[in-house]
Amino acid sequence: QSALTQPASVSGPPRQSITISCTGTSSDVGGYNYVSWYQQHPGKAPKLMIYEVGNRPSGVPDRFSGSKSGNTASLTISGLQPEDEADYYCSSYTSTSTPVIFGGGTKVTVL
Amino acid sequence: QVQLQESGPGLVRPSETLSLTCTFSGWPISNYYWSWIRQPPGKGLEWIGYSHESGRTNYAPSLKSRVTMSVDTSKNQLSLKLTSVTAADTAVYYCARREHGERFEYWGQGTLVTVSS
Numbered sequence: 646q647s648a649l650t651q652p653a654s655v656s657g658p659p660r661q662s663i664t665i666s667c668t669g670t671s672s673d674v675g676g677y678n679y680v681s682w683y684q685q686h687p688g689k690a691p692k693l694m695i696y697e698v699g700n701r702p703s704g705v706p707d708r709f710s711g712s713k714s715g716n717t718a719s720l721t722i723s724g725l726q727p728e729d730e731a732d733y734y735c736s737s738y739t740s741t742s743t744p745v746i747f748g749g750g751t752k753v754t755v756l
Numbered sequence: 757q758v759q760l761q762e763s764g765p766g767l768v769r770p771s772e773t774l775s776l777t778c779t780f781s782g783w784p785i786s787n788y789y790w791s792w793i794r795q796p797p798g799k800g801l802e803w804i805g806y807s808h809e810s811g812r813t814n815y816a817p818s819l820k821s822r823v824t825m826s827v828d829t830s831k832n833q834l835s836l837k838l839t840s841v842t843a844a845d846t847a848v849y850y851c852a853r854r855e856h857g858e859r860f861e862y863w864g865q866g867t868l869v870t871v872s873s
Contacts, residue, residue: 679857690863745858
């Protein structure tokens, strides 16, 4: 099964907002509200930032928000901070041969 | 707090078996599904599979013929075995606790396994 589709890179200056898209199909993103987003700094394990489309785990800043429309989910970082520079991965429950599928990842650069 | 720590050989020869252990602390290991996820150098995340103390497992179709996972509640350990490895299996291997909705809130720090002669 193909990975969810994310842009390879997104960038923005500090304090601005950026949005990362994650496009799937009706068998995954579009069919279920089980989309998660992970932040990964170099050499570190992924960190859960958003789950079930728009929920934040305890301790995640509220400048991170998630949404979904049709087969595309989005992660928005409002008020970009230097420490937000990292790779971001989306994932979704899928009703196909595996229960979860990841996106290819998006490198966020703070200009 | 919940902590996971992967361990195992960092170098495995082609055609041999990769064996990793994940030791868990901070929460009962029972009643959860535990996953292994890998990340080839410079690439994205790939779900390998999950296992439960009951013995129930689910593996990625692309790896199913080569993967075995298990949970040992007496040792608070998870294990991963991947047979007949090739260079394509070179990756950082993570263990993670699966939560409702197929999200992973707790991860190990990861361990790099290189397949090379």
